[in-house]
Amino acid sequence: MSELARRLNQCKKPVGDQGKLVVEDMNESHYKLTGWGLDKVNILEDSTVLDIGCGGGRTVNRLVSLANKGKVCGIDYSSDxxxxxSDYNKELIEEGRVFIKEASVEKLPFEDNKFDFVTAVETIYFWPHIEENIKEVKRVLKKGGKFIIINEIYDDVKFKERNEEFIKNSDMKIYSKDELKDFLKAAGYLNIQMEVKEQNNWICYVGEK
Ligand SMILES: C[S@@+](CC[C@H](N)C(=O)[O-])C[C@H]1O[C@@H](n2cnc3c(N)ncnc32)[C@H](O)[C@@H]1O
Known part of the structure; x- marks a missing residue:
């Protein structure tokens, strides 16, 4: 397996010592991208927020600084x-402000209409049934709640070579702007907004329930 394949495999489901290194790296390297995406929504201080595919937990931590009178949950299907x-957010968990659970996006362990915001940073490439999974996200959003997708990769001719290399070395799926819009539309999201940072290949979609 190539070094790139090994890394992308760890991005899909970080485990063990190598996964820990990848997660620590992602906590750093996704910080700016995540901030760019989160700026597209107005997370109020009493919001209830879910971060899907929370990885090393830095986004969960950051969401608490926005929803500082609310609750933030993180889920990931990697028990590591x-x-x-959980270690990253130890104190916030002890204070009852953060909950981290092991779960897949396929079946979210929450009741309907629970969250004001759901974030998905750098994770949808790996979701097994994207159209169904995006509907499952909608189920747990409150009416008027927002789903925020933040990715540093979308299908675009400018990054064709690099992106093809990623696809060849992993089973990640790289979606185009239109595909993502169609998934959100098909799931019934309203007021779908998109922003890209073309020079970086970054994309952010926001859909409202
Ligand atoms: C590339 S990492 C991004 C981690 C974190 N969001 C960040 O920005 O640093 C992708 C994460 O999504 C998680 N993930 C992938 N598929 C998932 C699924 N079906 N359900 C829940 N989590 C999933 C992986 O375990 C991994 O932690």
Missing amino acids: CVRWA
């Missing part, structure tokens, strides 16, 4: 990520 994200 749940442990690392």
Whole structure:
């Protein structure tokens, strides 16, 4: 397996010592991208927020600084990520402001209409049934709640070579602007907004329930 394949495999489901290194790196390297995406919404201080595919837990931590009178949950299907994200947010968990659970986006362990915001940073490439999974996200959003997708990769001719290399070395799926819009539309999201930072290949979609 190539070094790139190994890394992308760890991005899909970080585990073990190598996964820990990848997660620590992602906590750093996704910080700016995540801030760029989160700026597209107005997270109020009493919001209830879910971060799907929370990895090392830095986004969960950051969401608490926005929803500082609310609650923030993180889920990940990697039990190691749940442990690392829990360590990262230890004090906030003890204070009852953060909950981290092991779960897949396929079946979110929450009742309907619970969250004001759901974030998905650098994770939808790996979701097994994107159209169904995006509907499952909508189920747990309150009416008027927002789903925020933040990715540093979308299908675009400018990054064709690099992106093809990623696809060849992993089973990640790289979606185009239109595909993402169609998924959100098909799931019934309203007021769908998109922003890209073309020079970086960054994309952010926001859809409202
Ligand atoms: C590239 S990492 C991004 C982690 C974190 N969001 C960040 O920005 O640093 C992708 C994360 O999504 C998680 N993930 C992938 N598929 C998932 C699924 N079906 N359900 C829940 N989490 C998933 C992985 O375990 C991994 O932690």
